[in-house]
Amino acid sequence: MSHAAVPPVLVIHGGAGVIKRELSPAKEKAIRAAMTKALESGYAQLKAGKSSVDAVSAAIVVLEDDPNFNAGKGAVFTHDGRNELDAAIMDGDSRRAGAVAGVERIRNPILLARAVMEKTPYVMLSGQGAEAFAQSIGMPLVDPAYFRTEERWQQLQKALKEDGAGKPHEDEDAAKHFGTVGAVALDAQGHLAAGTSTGGMVDKRWGRIGDSPIIGAGTYANSDCAVSGTGWGEYYIRTVAAHAICMQVSQMRVPIKRAAAVVINQEIPALGGNGGAIALDAHGNIAIPFNTDGMYRGWIDASGVPHVAIYGDEDDGSSAPAPAASADDAGDQP
Numbered sequence: 001m002s003h004a005a006v007p008p009v010l011v012i013h014g015g016a017g018v019i020k021r022e023l024s025p026a027k028e029k030a031i032r033a034a035m036t037k038a039l040e041s042g043y044a045q046l047k048a049g050k051s052s053v054d055a056v057s058a059a060i061v062v063l064e065d066d067p068n069f070n071a072g073k074g075a076v077f078t079h080d081g082r083n084e085l086d087a088a089i090m091d092g093d094s095r096r097a098g099a100v101a102g103v104e105r106i107r108n109p110i111l112l113a114r115a116v117m118e119k120t121p122y123v124m125l126s127g128q129g130a131e132a133f134a135q136s137i138g139m140p141l142v143d144p145a146y147f148r149t150e151e152r153w154q155q156l157q158k159a160l161k162e163d164g165a166g167k168p169h170e171d172e173d174a175a176k177h178f179g180t181v182g183a184v185a186l187d188a189q190g191h192l193a194a195g196t197s198t199g200g201m202v203d204k205r206w207g208r209i210g211d212s213p214i215i216g217a218g219t220y221a222n223s224d225c226a227v228s229g230t231g232w233g234e235y236y237i238r239t240v241a242a243h244a245i246c247m248q249v250s251q252m253r254v255p256i257k258r259a260a261a262v263v264i265n266q267e268i269p270a271l272g273g274n275g276g277a278i279a280l281d282a283h284g285n286i287a288i289p290f291n292t293d294g295m296y297r298g299w300i301d302a303s304g305v306p307h308v309a310i311y312g313d314e315d316d317g318s319s320a321p322a323p324a325a326s327a328d329d330a331g332d333q334p
Helices: 025-047 052-064 109-119 127-136 150-162 233-238 241-251 256-271
Strands: 009-017 085-091 096-103 124-126 181-186 192-198 219-221 225-231 275-281 294-300 306-311
Touching: 009 025, 009 052, 009 225, 009 275, 025 052, 025 181, 025 294, 025 306, 052 085, 052 109, 052 181, 052 192, 085 109, 085 219, 096 109, 096 127, 109 127, 109 192, 124 127, 181 225, 181 275, 192 219, 192 225, 219 241, 225 233, 225 241, 225 256, 233 241, 233 256, 241 256, 241 275, 256 275, 275 294
Parallel strands: 096 124
Antiparallel strands: 009 181, 009 294, 085 096, 085 192, 181 192, 219 225, 225 275, 294 306
């Protein structure tokens, strides 16, 4: 199923969490520049008539290659001092999907997730098997040392000292790095796609996998809706967050802003979780709810102009009230 052609739209995120106005000017400038580059890279695909899957892939690769984000090069460390990467992508028009989990030698996990979708009969591959598949299609493996950054290493050291009980998010500094990167896009054919990539949670143990590579939890797209989440993954899995948003849009015809706000700002916090999401419908309507101090987010709509926001009090293009909200519906912003 496809919708009538509309101007292409691209929305991206670089993680939600404890993001206060304490970033150094240089760090903030670098993050905004990387988000802008990701938007321009993805939007160039859309303007060239390429698919929403192409746009999502291109935007996420830029963020995976930038050490400022918890994905690819900037992935956080596990308890054992490793980088275990997860990613997923979904084509809303066909509802084909691909995902990888727990890979340690894949520079751009989103590209391997796409290859799973396009070149195998499977949806999710993990660990060494996923890396063997990568080799079978000629995708080079990188030395795990590629992912090591001193900033992330020091975050692990702090978490190990302060988190002896193994309780995630006890430490605020560690908590702000349970982010992800993601993108949702609407192409000129009216087709939607969503993708997400992450290094997971600082100090995670035992091969923990979050919501990002799980279709329906952190990543989902159909012909009406595309969602990429960022936050405390266990709660996104338990609420099947991305799918829950899209089912409201597809089956109940709830406006996307209200659907996204209900799941992200009501259901997940009610269970004790937090985070945010980017959501896009087939008419180009954008929703960017989050219940944390900030969220790295950016968008290009029909105007063709890239916009980037970080802090909670910055306009993100979706600050108008959610349409026809009932008395018990959450607002779109915290």
